[in-house]
Every structure is written in structure tokens, then in C-alpha cells.
Amino acid sequence: MNNAPFKVDFIGIGSGKCGSTWIYENIVKHPEISSKNLKELNYFSDLYPEHKFDWYQSQFGNSDDGLLKGEFSVTYLAHPEAPARIKKHFPQARLIAIVRNPVKRAFSNYLHSIRKGDISPSLSFSDYIKDEDNLAPGRYHEYLKNFYAEFPKEQILVIVLEDFLKDIPAGMRQIYQHIGVINADYLPEDYHVPSNEAKNYRFLLLENVLVQSYRWLSRRGYTRFVKWVVDSGIAKVLRRVNDSKERPPSIDAKSREQLIEYFETHNKEFERLVGVKPKAWS
Numbered sequence: 001m002n003n004a005p006f007k008v009d010f011i012g013i014g015s016g017k018c019g020s021t022w023i024y025e026n027i028v029k030h031p032e033i034s035s036k037n038l039k040e041l042n043y044f045s046d047l048y049p050e051h052k053f054d055w056y057q058s059q060f061g062n063s064d065d066g067l068l069k070g071e072f073s074v075t076y077l078a079h080p081e082a083p084a085r086i087k088k089h090f091p092q093a094r095l096i097a098i099v100r101n102p103v104k105r106a107f108s109n110y111l112h113s114i115r116k117g118d119i120s121p122s123l124s125f126s127d128y129i130k131d132e133d134n135l136a137p138g139r140y141h142e143y144l145k146n147f148y149a150e151f152p153k154e155q156i157l158v159i160v161l162e163d164f165l166k167d168i169p170a171g172m173r174q175i176y177q178h179i180g181v182i183n184a185d186y187l188p189e190d191y192h193v194p195s196n197e198a199k200n201y202r203f204l205l206l207e208n209v210l211v212q213s214y215r216w217l218s219r220r221g222y223t224r225f226v227k228w229v230v231d232s233g234i235a236k237v238l239r240r241v242n243d244s245k246e247r248p249p250s251i252d253a254k255s256r257e258q259l260i261e262y263f264e265t266h267n268k269e270f271e272r273l274v275g276v277k278p279k280a281w282s
Contacts, residue, residue: 006057010070010094010179011086012039013147014077015137017108018100019161024072026172029188032181034067036060040218040226041071044086045079047221053089059224068179072096077143078136083150094178095151100161101281102138102266103259107251109137117208126255135262141269148273162280168192 012020024039041047043056060069070093076082077097086093100108110128113119119128128134136142147156157178164171169187176184217226263281271277 004064006060008060008070008090008093009068010096011044011076011090012070012072012074012096012098013082013086014074014097014143015099015105015140016074017105017112017137018074018098019164020072020074020098023098023159023164023175026188026191027070027175027179029191030176030181030183030186032068032183032186033179034060034065034069037070038223039072040074041223042073042075042218043071044082045073045075046219048081048085051221055221068181070179077140077147080146083147087150091151093155094180095147095156096159096175096178097140097144097147097156098159098161098164099140099270099278101278102135102140102263103251103256103281105138106135106259107255109134111248115208116211125251129255129259135259138263139266141266141273144270144273158274158276160276160278160280162278 012024014020021039027033028035028037038059041056041059043051043059047055059071076086086095099105106129107125110119110125113128114121114123144156144158157175159171159175168191172187172191173184176186217223267278267281
């Protein structure tokens with residue numbers, strides 16, 4: 001009988017709309033990593049005051065199969081208490097932060113907010129970015145410094161999505177090495193196939209209900225049920241039927257230039273903090 005204390009080996013901390021779903025799905029396909037790992041547990045952010053630690057442990061199943069455990073929750077990066085909470089329970093965990101050109105991230109989040117039903121589709125992007133709260137998630141340095149205050153830098157792998165996409169096998173190898181698998185050269189089947197891409201829908205209300213249902217269930221601790229629904233393929237079929245086949249809109253030039261100027265200083269702060277200069281953001 002294994003009486004070793006429960007631990008998770010890695011935690012993805014964000015950011016949202018930066019390819020985290022696709023990268024997470026590739027990570028958990030590795031044969032040395034548990035298939036019971038979940039995405040969007042949100043325990044160290046939203047659910048920490050509502051559930052005891054035993055609940056969090058139960059989300060990984062009862063058996064110890066010797067495989068690496070971990071989770072991804074994009075709400076952790078910006079949550080002010082998440083770094084200390086994670087450190088309290090898992091001081092040795094390997095953390096993974098995924099960032100993306102903040103201009104593209106802001107536009108992606110705008111489209112996603114329409115999908116979620118959080119904003120009206122009649123709201124223009126130029127009006128959306130007038131609210132600085134909608135730009136805050138792209139100020140990555142403001143949140144990463146809170147994690148650096150709790151964890152050594154070597155425990156936090158910061159992935160710049162644009163650089164990752166230039167050589168996906170090398171990027172996956174870097175992640176696997178960071179997590180601590182033995183076979184870091186493993187590549188999942190269809191590793192290059194993206195997921196959770198922005199689309200246009202014939203019936204936006206149906207997509208609103210679907211996304212809001214996922215969010216409602218996840219925020220109340222039913223993440224494993226959400227995973228079952230996703231794995232069943234039900235949502236994929238609904239989205240395929242509801243797909244309008246039209247390409248999503250593109251960011252307008254004026255808003256792009258405005259955001260490039262807005263994020264210039266923040267990107268420099270990110271470079272100084274992390275020690276990485278994303279060329280694709282210039």
C-alpha cells in the first residue's frame with residue numbers, strides 16, 4: 001500500500017486564450033502522465049474557499065498508478081491568492097504559463113466573450129477595448145511577478161505561443177522535460193491539430209448555452225462531469241452542426257495600432273521579468 005502524501009507534479013496557471021487547451025490535451029496524452037488529470041479545476045482560485053483540500057485530491061481519482069499528476073486552470077495566473085495557495089500545498093510543483101501576443105489575445109477573448117454570452121455581438125471591438133479591464137489579462141508581467149515571489153524561476157516554464165508554434169516537437173520536449181517525464185521525445189498523435197478555435201455559429205444562443213453550462217458546472221466543482229461530456233463527443237457534434245462555415249472577423253487596423261501602443265511598455269516589462277523577448281510581438 002502506498003502511503004506517500006498526495007501531490008501534483010505540474011500545474012498550468014494560464015493565461016486564457018493562449019492555446020492552453022490544445023497544449024494541455026497534448027500533455028496528458030503522454031503515457032507517463034495520468035489520463036485522469038483535468039483542465040479548469042479552478043481550485044486555487046474560485047473554489048478554494050468552498051471546498052476542502054480533500055475535494056481537490058478526490059478529483060484525481062483514488063488509485064495511485066504511478067503516473068504524473070497535474071492540472072491546468074487559466075484562472076490561476078491573475079488570481080492574487082493563487083500563488084501562495086499553490087505554494088502551501090505543492091511547493092515543488094512545476095508550473096507552466098502560456099502567453100501570447102497580447103493584441104491577438106485581446107481580440108480572441110473578445111470573440112470568446114461573445115460566444116459565452118458575456119457581451120453583445122453588437123459591441124464593436126473598438127468599444128470593447130475602451131474598458132481597460134478587458135486588456136488587463138495581457139499584462140502578463142503583473143501576474144507572473146506574484147508567482148516569482150513564491151517560486152524559484154526554474155520551477156516556472158513560460159511558453160510564448162508564437163515561438164512554440166515555430167517548432168512544436170521542440171516545444172513539447174521542453175514541456176515534458178520541465179514536468180519530469182523520462183521519454184521527453186514522445187510526440188502525441190495529431191499533436192499539430194489545434195482545438196478550441198474561434199468559429200462563427202449559425203445559432204449563437206446555442207453556443208452561449210453550451211459555454212455557460214460548462215462554466216457553471218466547472219465553477220461549482222463538476223469539472224469531471226464536464227470532461228465526460230467533452231470526451232463523449234456530444235459538444236463536438238453540436239458545434240459541428242451549428243458551425244456557420246463563415247470565417248470569424250479580423251481585428252481592425254485602428255484597434256490593432258492602438259493596442260500595439262498600449263502594450264508596448266507592458267511587453268518590455270514582461271521581457272525584463274522573464275528574460276525572453278518575443279520577436280513576434282514587435
